[in-house]
Amino acid sequence: CEACRHTGYKGRVGIYEFMPVSLESKQKISADCSLDELRAQAKKEGIEPLRIAGARKVIAGVTTLEEVLRVVPLN
DSSP: OOTTTTTTTTTTOOOOOOOOOOOOHHHHHTTTHHHHHHHOOOOOTOOHHHHHHHHHHHHSSSSOOHHHHHHSSSO
């Protein structure tokens, strides 16, 4: 449409997962830890998973559950 200049992005909202790299995370990365270990470290540090960020936007009425499930990977 003209409102979005034919991009399809007018009014869209991103869902982000942001993980500051702490000293502990750096050490695990340097030690070639597994993805599961890095995820556990992120959880320990209180990092909000992408699905939770999406769920918060669903609860706030910003997006739909179907859209979050469509764009957020299962793992």
